[in-house]
Amino acid sequence: DLRIMAQVGTTIGLGLLFDTFIVRAFMMPAIATLLGRWFWWPLVVRTRPPRARAERAAYQV
Secondary structure, three states, rough: OOHHHHHHHEEEHHHHHHHHHHHHHHHHHHHHHHHHHOOOOOOOOOOOOOOOOHHHHHHHO
């Protein structure tokens, strides 16, 4: 039925707008403030080991 499809589409559209403008604009910064440093995961980022010269030479053009 066309009315049911229109209702489903409207519901999905309103949910998308709610998520975009409310959840991502207000809730995520609030959650980040509440969690503090625990919000950022991983806390320690390991550096990559340096590549060998042969690998660097192979990528140079």
